[in-house]
Each structure stands twice: as structure tokens, then as C-alpha cells.
Amino acid sequence: MGWIDLRTNPHHQDFPGGWHRDIGNRDPKLEEEMEELKRPMNNLRWYLALVDDDCLQIIPDSQLRNRTERERECLVNSPHDDLPGQKVIALKAGQVVFWCGKTIHRGKMRMDIERLTLAASWRKWEKDEALEEKVDSRFEWRLDESIRDFLPPAMHVYYDRWRTLQKN
Secondary structure: OEEEEEEEOOOOOOEOOOOEOOOOOOOOOHHHHHHHHHOOOOEEEEEEEOOOEOOEEEOOOHHHOOOOHHHHHHHHHOOOOOOOOOEEOOEOOOOEEEEEOOOOEEEOEOOOOOOEEEEEEEEOOOOOOOOOOOOOHHHHHHHOHHHHHHOOHHHHHHHHHHHHHHHO
């Protein structure tokens, strides 16, 4: 289970990106947060830079602990503020970075700097989890019938196969 997409820079305005963890609730109770962080890693993210890319910022080792009070305040109320200890992950074209989705991170994109980065997520399904039948809401637009019309005819068969897989 997972997704892959191509990240490009915004062309009309900067996109500041907000700090978050890829674990659901933006402000879980301490006990819930610790329970999630103690679970074995089942959420892997990666970026493959096709051109130099310094958009990704992380808080190193934050996947190993609960949020500090400052991190909590930032994630909940001011996700675009800087955080102590933040680190820019500067990739050269062709480099890949992998990180745990539980890590506090953000993507900060500028309209005047080219960005072409393959971004992907892998998530292991656990037997005790309910299997979500819904497509991730961020990607539902890709299933719209009209998308096919904009693709080269040679891609239609691949798109049709992919679209069928997403709905099953």
C-alpha cells in the first residue's frame, strides 16, 4: 500500500509546507502518540531528486520520542514556524533519501527554484487494521474520467490498468 507522485515547484507563489508526522491525528494525547511511536516502523517515505532539491526539512530522531512542548505548539498552531534542531536535507540530482513517516518533517518549496522530485510512500498493512477501501483524498482527482483524455494514446492502456487497481 502506498503512493508515488512527482513533486514540482509551485509557479505562482511559494509553498511553505507545514510541520507534521504521517501518523494521523495532528494533536494526539501523549499516551496515543507514544503508543504509535513504539509500534514497529510500517511507514516509509522516500524522495528521488531529478534535479537538486533542498525542500525537505526534518527534526532528526523525532520518530523516536514524543513531541517537545515547542514542537507540539508548532505542529498544532503554527506549522510554518521554524523549529529548534531542524535540518535541511539537500539532495543532488540522482540522490535518494529514505525516512520514517513518524519523523516530524515538512516540505518548503519556492516558486523560483525548479523542483522535480519523485516522492513515494510505502505502508505495511497489518492484519488487525481495517482495510481502507477509499482512495487517499489527495489523489482522487487522478481517477476522474477526464484525465485519460489528456494522456497520449499510447498511455491509455497503462492508465486504465492503474485506474482499475486503484478502485479494487
